[in-house]
Structures are given as C-alpha cells and as structure tokens.
Amino acid sequence: MDAFYASVELLRYPQLKGLPVVIGGSRRREDEALRHVPEGGTLADIPVETFPLLRDYVGRGVITTATYPARPFGVGSAMGLMKAAKLCPQAIILPVDFDEYRRFSRIFKKVITNAAPVMEDRGVDEVYIDFTVVPDGQLEGGRVLARRIQRSILEATGLTCSIGVAPNKLLAKMASEFEKPNGVSIVYESDLETRIWPLPCRKVNGIGPKADEKLQRFGIRTIGELAARDRSWLIENFGKATGAWMHEMAWGRDERPVVTESEPVSMSRETTFDRDLHAVRNRAELGAIFTHLCEKVAEDLQRKGYVGKTIGIKLRYDDFKIATRDQTIEQFTADAKTIRLTAGRCLKRVPLERPLRLLGVRVGALVKAGSQEARMAQVGSTARAEAEAAMTASLF
DNA sequence: TCTGGGGTCCTAGGACCC
C-alpha cells in the first residue's frame, strides 16, 4: 500500500491532500483540543490551520509514514520527530491510529483474496500473492490482473497500492518499489542484469544496515557486484547459510513459497516513557506501567485465544542498549497475574542502575488455548509425562 | 535532534539426556 498510514488519515481529512503530513508519536491531548469539528460538519470540515504542526512538537517518537509531498524535505519512516521538525517544520503531524489502519488492512486483504486466494500476510500494509493459477493471471505478464486488483482496492477503500509481478517473492518485492505510487511493474528473469544488478544491495529484503556495511567494506555496493563474487568466497566471508543465500539472491533465485497460514510465535507489549525513569527513584510509576503491560499482553493472548509458557521482559536503557530476560514456566498461561509474577522474577535478574527509557513484556512459546499441548501441560509435569507416554503407546 | 511498537528468525553456549 502506498504511504499507508498517511493515506488512511487523508481519507478522514481530505483537506490535507497535497500537503506535507507525517504520522507518528502518540495521541496527545493537544490534538483533541486543537481540532474540533465545526457545528453540523464532519472531520473533513476541520480547518487546515487548526492541525498541529511538526514545529510545535515536543517529545519522543519517530515518523511511521510521511506523505509524498513531505518526502522531498528529507523526512521519512523511522526518522526521529524532533529531527524531522528541523527539516520540515511546516508539516502537519498526526498521531498513529493502529485500529483504523488495521480496519483498512482487513478490507484490502479481503479484496485481494476474493480475486486471488493464495495470499501471504506480510504485515498491515503488505502481502505476497501467488496468482500462477488464477484465471487471467498470466495475461500481459500479470499486468491485467494486477491492474484489476488495484482498481478493486481503490473502489473498496479509496487507497492506492503498488504491485510488483515477478517469478518469485524476492524479485516481486523489488519490482513493487519500481513504480511507486499506484504503479505496476513486471520483472522477468531476463531483466536481472538490466534492472536488478544495478540496484544497491540494501534494496534486497534481508540485507539491512549491518550486512550492507560489511558488503561495502569488501567493495560490494550493487547486487551485480555481489553476483560477480564466487559462491565459495561469499560462504567463507558470510557463513554457510548467509553466503549461499546471498549468492542465490544476487542471481535472482528464490524458491520460497507464498505461505497462506501461520501461527504466532510470541506476543508482546512495550512502551517508551515520556522521560527516562529510574528503577529506584520512579519505582511506583514503573511498577504501574509494568503491571499494565502484563495486563495488556494477557488481554491480547485471551482475545486471540493463545497461551504461552516463556515469559520475558525487555529494557532499553538511556544509552539505548537493550537487555532481555526470560523464563520458561511449567504451565502454559494467558493469566495477567502469572505473567506479572514471572516477569517480575525476570526483572530481578537484570541490571537496574541506569535510567530506563523503555519497558516491555513478552509471552512466547505460544500454542492455541485449549489445544492438546496446552491441556497436557496443564495437568502438571509428572502427569504430562504419563500422558505423553500414553499418547506414544496409542500410536502403535 | 536522538532514535516507536510489534514481530520473526538466527546464533551460540550451557544444561541435560540417551
């Protein structure tokens, strides 16, 4: 989806179309005070002048999305809001509203599965579609179906998206960025040399800042330069798995299937404080936040029907270093009290001298609530061993 | 001017078991 969060906001506030707008930070009381709907009007009637500006922003947070008119100023995803305010003070800033983005996410994904059922969810604004066997999927290299999907999404949501069509996920992902926004780009295997090799390695899904830096140290800047290296050289310098993957990727090869179903592995809640907090000096405040995070994770687990048995915490210190601790317990749980107790024990094992800027709680090793695994663990470990033995015996 | 929140996967060492 194109500038997804910002585009959803523009559906509510069409008066902001064409203006630099950034989405980021959390909901602030000032926002509510500034923007009130005129008598007998709608959100669309709120005067542009009453929207909060980036120049007035104080506090922590990053940009999640910037509209296209904001981007020439150099602001974009993951940039700190205070820095963005220097680059584009006149931009309008809106707080994130995940519930609304998730609502539109469900709608556009439904439109897609109606047209092409083999869809892999890649987060709130992105999917892979396998339309190998969809009727008309091969017409004009896929362009006909891609345009049809774009039209259906636009009709259902008012939002635009960009689609990359290619023989595999690796190339499709790169192709999807070629014609943003509202574009369709088709990449054939024969386009490798001309359209993929000139791209910087960083464009590959899976090459992040660290890997890119290491590649650059070897003088490798483009995918083509990567493809020119021997497979054995890559394995020597990047390890067996990564080296082999790099070689395959540079030659445009990717056999990963489009995965339509998956189970969650973990669920977590974390929060960055308005100001750094100290474990001793701000004990009460931290304790309340900690308990609240545990309750939210428990709620999430219960709402979605999962239980887990690895409970963990995450801290981010004022120097931005991260520490995690976790503990695996005997029984699967989705209970706030149990999570709080176990997370509390984790907290006792981590250094608490430095001020903290973030606290998080995580529950992992998830299984479906009421599943065989969850039930077996619930009868206790000795009984579980017996139950397992009984199950093994029953196989024969 | 400091840098969100929610995830996945990988690695590596150690405990423990056969």
Add this chain to the structure above:
DNA sequence: TCTGGGGTCCTAGGACCC
C-alpha cells in the same frame, strides 16, 4: 583419569522487517 556423539530445550543478544 580421560574420553564419544547425538539430540533437545533454555536463555541472551542481535539482525532485520513492516
């Protein structure tokens, strides 16, 4: 007294993605 190979699970950290 010194010495095997597996294998699984747990834990901590880190890279990366949306």
